[in-house]
Amino acid sequence: MLSITQLALQKIFKKEKLSFDHRMSTYQSISATMILLIGLFASGEWKKLVKEMNEYELWKISYVLNLIGTSICWQFYTVGSVGLIFKVSSLFSNVISILGLPVAPVLAVIFLHDKLSGIKVMSMVLAIWGFVSYMYQHYLDDLKDKAEKRGKLVELSEVNNLIERS
Structure with a gap:
């Protein structure tokens, strides 16, 4: 994904503004969310979410806060990764992620x-x-x-x- 993002930034979009970085990561996240939601509902797994939330050891509110916190952290990660691709390279972004x-x-x-x-x-x-x-x-x-x-x-x-x- 990181290499394709770098290719898109360099060859297709040819943008040199950091604001484009935020839009690019937002579009990637929205696309991924839509694909995952389609898969969730198509497979019928959404029916098991209520049971999973009820069985969560730290109560329902903690379950929801965990999901919200994870999604916010993931968005920061995506913006940071695309920013590193924008400023340095996809290889460097991947190395920092692996670190x-x-x-x-x-x-x-x-x-x-x-x-x-x-x-x-x-x-x-x-x-x-x-x-x-x-x-x-x-x-x-x-x-x-x-x-x-x-x-x-x-x-x-x-x-x-x-x-x-x-």
């Missing part, structure tokens, strides 16, 4: 006394490894760019020396 992956299990262990299973540890290690790999590749690319610039500077000074000798 946030270990945060939820760690907070669940600290505050909710959840068990830290092997799968959670493995996902955290992979997320951190992916971020470090991305940063290391940028470091290498930066070194390469600096070396190329130094090489061009040396070439320019050689040309200037040849001109002065003539």
